[in-house]
Amino acid sequence: MTTSIQKKIWILASVVLTIMAVIWGALTYYNQKTQDRYNDILQRYLRMNEATVASQQLVASLNNYLLSPTTDRLAQLQAGRDAMLRAKSEASRLRNADNDFEMSSYLHLIDSLVETTDRTLLFHDLKDAEASGRTFSEATRISKYISEMTLALIDKELKTYERFYRGIIEQSEALKRLGLWLLLLITFSLALFAYWFSSSITKPVFTLIQAAKELSRGRFDLKIEVASNDEMSFLAKMFDRMRININHLFLEIQEKAQLEKELQQSKLLLQESQLRSLQSQINPHFLFNTLDTISKKAYLEGSEETSDLLVNVASLLRYNLKRLDRSVTLYDEVRVLQQYIEIQKARFSERLRFHTDIDDSCLHVQLPGLTLQPIVENAVIHAVEPREDGGVIWFRVADGPERVTVEIEDDGPGIAPSVVERMLEGLSPEAESHSTGIGFANVVKRLRLFYAVEDVLDIESGVGAGTKIVLKLPKTRRSEAYVQGPDRG
Template sequence: MTSIQRKIWTLAAIVLFIMVAIWMTLTYYNQKTQEQYNDILQRYLRMNEVTTASQQTIAALNNYRLEPTTARLGLLDRSKEELRRARLGVINLRNADNDFAITNYMNLIDTLLETVDRSLLFQSEKESEDSANAFLEATRISKYISEMTLTLIDTELKTYDRFYRGIIEQSAELKKLGVWLLLTITLLMLLFTYGFSLSITRPIQKLTQAARELSRGRFDLKVEVKSNDEISFLAKMFDRMRVNINNLISEIQQKAQLERELQQNKLLLQESQLRSLQSQINPHFLFNTLDTLSKKAYLEGSEETSDLLASVAGLLRYNLKRLDRSVTLYDEVKVLSQYMEIQKARFTDRLRFETDIDASCLHVQIPGLTLQPIVENAVIHAVEPSEEGGTLRFRVTDGEERVRIEIADDGPGMSEDKVRQILEERPMEAEGHSTGIGFSNVVRRLRLFYGIDDVMDIASGPEGTTVVLQIPKIRRFDSDD
């Protein structure tokens, strides 16, 4: 991490830390206050539950006395159970201030339960008057409980009145503290931001002043920036640039004289180059010369010499112009025929060339100078070393998606290592072709042109070698377009 990035991250971390600290403090205070409020509310609710449960118990007892059924007895039992649970909740409300009141309160609840049970007992023994008296006593106890509940709640309200006032006072103090804390943090952040900005802008201002002086041509002033970040490194590089520019100006002044002296020599050199260009042979002049010689030989009755010269001129023109772009299979077959005419003139009856061409396939696109290097390789290695010569067979057939081209010879064949070397596009040791296009180079160009690897296969043995080209009718790049 760079120095400027470290400063920025430090500033961001400080701000984030302050925000998190304030948030955690406020959250803790609010949570604590909320818990205290909940505790007070739970005390009130538990006392109110006792009053509600006692009244429900009295109502259930009265209903049972009026109509003693099993369902109403079950309702009464549930009301008594609710009252017992409410009594257990009251135990947690005991403290030093209300210990005596809570004890009396719980005794009233126990008395109410005993009175309800006594009324039920008298009811079961058919003692209606005793049961009624017990019911009236239970009713009075229930009223006492309600009154005592209100008394306890009122006591609680008076007790926690100080707590409420304390919370209000704490909130006011916290508000004041928040204001002062905000002002303090704002002041500190302004001071820190000012120092942070100065640590970045002051070196930049010095660097800007140095650049202004350099623009005025003051290359003798040293650039000095005191900082421990990337700007210091930039200033050092800027000063080094100043020194280099100053040195370059001195060198330019020293070389100005040499430049004037070399100007005349340059004019002489251009004149020499012009003469050299004039002495070079123009390829078009060479083509025209061969055509002229071909026509002259034809007029003199040497038709074979005329055809041979025409083939040489066509082959030379094709080799120089067609290598960098695609051609049709028709053009390749045509130049191959010219090449074979030249080789037949060289080998006479020793070279036999058989063809089987499907004319419907000749429109397929193929890289220039693809077939000639393969056939030339067969002539060099299969026909030339043999005293009897050899036979070359060239065949073009139509497939479903590809055109199959076979070039076969009856020579001694190639080793597996050499076949693998060709298919792996590794240069062979002796590829002395007139075109300068090697066999492995042909494989590479075909694969790049069609975007596939299985474009060539070589089968070689003692009876000869067969090179098979599987040429797609449509290039993959064309179909993508």
């Protein structure tokens, strides 16, 4: 049977109540014992004092009767005599080893007072006024002796019980010290118990919090365990079961995503094969001959710029159709790039400013076909087309000891660091879908496959700082893995 948090709270309350009850009981017992002893001593003093009061009342009643002997005063005198005898009986109970002698004298005085009172009444009844007056004086003197003896006995009692009084004071001080130590002990015990009780709740909660943090980081492989036997353990088990279910669901999603990715790749391959099939069905010569005819007709009609534009379009189409799967020289790429720029200048006019700095001595280097035009096309799309005043593109070719460096730079809006990382990894940037070419990611993959090295391209860019694409083309290839056509270079 598990111990729930509610039961732990009841245990804590029971422990506190038990400790309070024990302390209350001990203090009550000690106080009652001391009070009983104190009451007993007080009763002794009161009984001794009763004898003094009774003797004084007896003498007063006797005097009243002698002055005026009536029936009522005789009854009062008889009541006083009975009270004196009762006081004697009560006083005799106070005898002990310490006051035996004094108590004997005290009781004899009481007997003498009663006897003197009886003799005074007898002489009064005999009409002997002198004798009754003498015995009354003796009774008065005995009453004074009783009062003095009472004070002496009380004083002796005080001396006898002095140690008891001092003991009460000492015990009170000891009780205060004991109470202080008990308070400290109870406080320490309750603090330990409260720490244990709170830890039994907070530690499992902290474990669950840590597990939640790990789950938020994607760590679904860590088992969640809580060493307790209350609701927290049940909650941890349910939490761990949820972790397992989420992990299974995550794996299923990954598997589905992988399947969807493979299916998408299959669709892309199918579309590519369909496109190549459609491309093979079109007679390229018919398209080129048609463009040549339109170009010549435009020239004859005096539209020389239109004729040149059509010639450039025809050359660019011919190059794109024949050079995609074969290697070319850097000279060929530069030439077709210039044709592409002429076409774009016809479109953008003065908005497109294209500057070149080319070292002709290194244009013999081999590279995959259609490498430069997609990169420049991206620069046109992002640095020139969106801006009303257009943009500037710099194209540089420089020779080096082992590599030829090709730089394509623009003054456009730049690229975010996360997008730069994707592009260097060969992944398509988000905006590449606007390109009409084969794509930047395709260029990166073909360059690495062509040269069999990874370090063939750098991107220097920042948001609002323009973009520079740097191609580092080796002068010699390490692998012939790149598939080339029949007339590969």
